[in-house]
Amino acid sequence: MKIVAVIRESSAQVQNQIYALAESIRPLGGSAQLIYLRKCEDAGELPDFRGYEKVLAVRPKGTLPEDPEVWADAAEMFVKPDEEVLAVLPATMEGSEAAALLAGRLGCGCLLNVKTLRQSEEGPVLSRPAYSNNLTVSFVPESLPAVCSVTVQPAAEVPEGEAPAVEEVQLAEAYEEPSWLEDAEIIPRAEEEGITAAKRVVVAGRGVGSREKIPQMQELAEALDARLAATRPVVYDGWVDKSCMVGASSAIIAPELCVVMGASGAAAFAAGVEKSKYLVAVNNDPSAAVFRIADLGIVEDCNALAEALLRELGGEKVG
Numbered sequence: 001m002k003i004v005a006v007i008r009e010s011s012a013q014v015q016n017q018i019y020a021l022a023e024s025i026r027p028l029g030g031s032a033q034l035i036y037l038r039k040c041e042d043a044g045e046l047p048d049f050r051g052y053e054k055v056l057a058v059r060p061k062g063t064l065p066e067d068p069e070v071w072a073d074a075a076e077m078f079v080k081p082d083e084e085v086l087a088v089l090p091a092t093m094e095g096s097e098a099a100a101l102l103a104g105r106l107g108c109g110c111l112l113n114v115k116t117l118r119q120s121e122e123g124p125v126l127s128r129p130a131y132s133n134n135l136t137v138s139f140v141p142e143s144l145p146a147v148c149s150v151t152v153q154p155a156a157e158v159p160e161g162e163a164p165a166v167e168e169v170q171l172a173e174a175y176e177e178p179s180w181l182e183d184a185e186i187i188p189r190a191e192e193e194g195i196t197a198a199k200r201v202v203v204a205g206r207g208v209g210s211r212e213k214i215p216q217m218q219e220l221a222e223a224l225d226a227r228l229a230a231t232r233p234v235v236y237d238g239w240v241d242k243s244c245m246v247g248a249s250s251a252i253i254a255p256e257l258c259v260v261m262g263a264s265g266a267a268a269f270a271a272g273v274e275k276s277k278y279l280v281a282v283n284n285d286p287s288a289a290v291f292r293i294a295d296l297g298i299v300e301d302c303n304a305l306a307e308a309l310l311r312e313l314g315g316e317k318v319g
C-alpha cells in the first residue's frame with residue numbers, strides 16, 4: 001500500500017501539519033510520499049520535510065485559491081482511482097472537506113477526523129472518536145484507494161532522519177474562480193451558550209410532525225424560559241440547526257427541567273437527556289420507551305398540548 005499525505009501550504013501552522021501527519025502515518029510502516037500544494041507561483045522557501053520518503057512540491061500557475069474544491073482538484077492529479085493508496089489530509093475544516101471531495105472524485109471510502117493509524121493483517125486500521133468522544137471506533141477500509149483526514153496534534157515532534165529530496169512540479173493551467181461564483185463571504189456563527197448550559201430545555205422529536213411545527217415548539221420553549229433542542233431526525237431533516245441536537249452522539253444535557261415532545265426515547269437519545277433533574281415526556285403512544293425515563297409522562301398529541309399550554313400561559317413567561 002502506498003501512503004500519500006496531501007498538505008496545502010497555508011498558515012504558520014503548516015510546518016506542524018507536516019510533522020504531525022508524518023508522526024500519525026509512521027505506525028503504518030512503509031514510506032510516505034507528501035504532495036505539497038504551494039500557495040502561489042512565487043512562494044518562498046520550502047519547509048522541513050523530514051519524516052517523508054519523497055516530496056512533490058506542486059507550484060500553481062498564479063495563486064491556488066483557498067478553496068477545498070481546488071485542493072481536491074490538485075490532489076486528484078496525483079492520486080489515482082486504480083492505485084492501492086491511502087491518502088491522508090490534515091483534519092482542519094478545509095482539509096476534511098477536501099478529503100471528502102477527493103474521495104467523491106476517486107469513488108472511494110473516506111473517514112474524517114481520524115485520531116490514530118496503525119497497520120494490521122487485514123490492512124490499515126483507522127481509529128476515530130465516536131458518540132461525543134465516549135467511544136473509539138476502528139475501521140479497516142474494504143478496498144483501496146481510501147481517503148482520510150487526520151487530527152493534527154499541536155506541537156508535533158520533529159521526525160528523525162534526513163530531509164528527502166524535493167521534486168518540484170509546475171502546473172501548466174491557472175486555477176480560476178468558478179464562473180458561477182460572484183462573491184464569497186464567511187459569516188461567523190453567532191456566539192451562543194450551548195444547550196448543555198441551559199437550565200430548562202424543550203426537546204422537539206420527530207413526533208412534532210413537520211418543520212412548520214417548530215416555531216410553536218420554539219414559542220413554548222421561550223414561554224418556559226427554556227432552550228429548544230431536538231432529536232437526531234429533526235436535525236438531520238433540517239428542521240432545526242445541528243447545534244440543537246441532543247443524544248449520545250451530540251450533547252448530553254442535565255437541565256433542571258427537560259420537556260420531551262414527540263420523541264420515542266431511543267437509547268441513543270435517552271443517553272442525552274436521562275440526567276435531567278425533572279423529565280416530562282409527551283407522546284401519543286402510551287407504550288413509548290421515553291416514558292420509562294420520564295418523571296412525568298403525558299399521553300397526548302404534543303402539538304395540541306403545546307398549543308393549549310401557550311394558550312394557558314397567554315403570553316406570560318414562566319420565570
Ligand SMILES: Cc1cc2nc3c(=O)[nH]c(=O)nc-3n(C[C@H](O)[C@H](O)[C@H](O)COP(=O)(O)OP(=O)(O)OC[C@H]3O[C@@H](n4cnc5c(N)ncnc54)[C@H](O)[C@@H]3O)c2cc1C
Pocket residue numbers: 204205206207208209230231232233234245246247248249250251261262263264265266267268269272282283284285288300301302303
Ligand atoms: C450511531 C447512532 C447514533 C445516534 N445518536 C443519536 C443522538 O445523538 N440523538 C438522537 O436523538 N438520536 C440518535 N440516534 C437515533 C436514535 O436511535 C433514534 O432514531 C432517534 O432518537 C429517534 O428520534 P425521534 O424519537 O425524534 O423519532 P421517532 O423514533 O420517529 O419517534 C417519534 C415519536 O413521536 C411519537 N409521536 C408521533 N406523533 C406524535 C404526536 N402528534 N404527539 C406526540 N407524540 C407523537 C411517536 O409515537 C414516536 O414515539 C442515533 C442512532 C445511531 C444508530
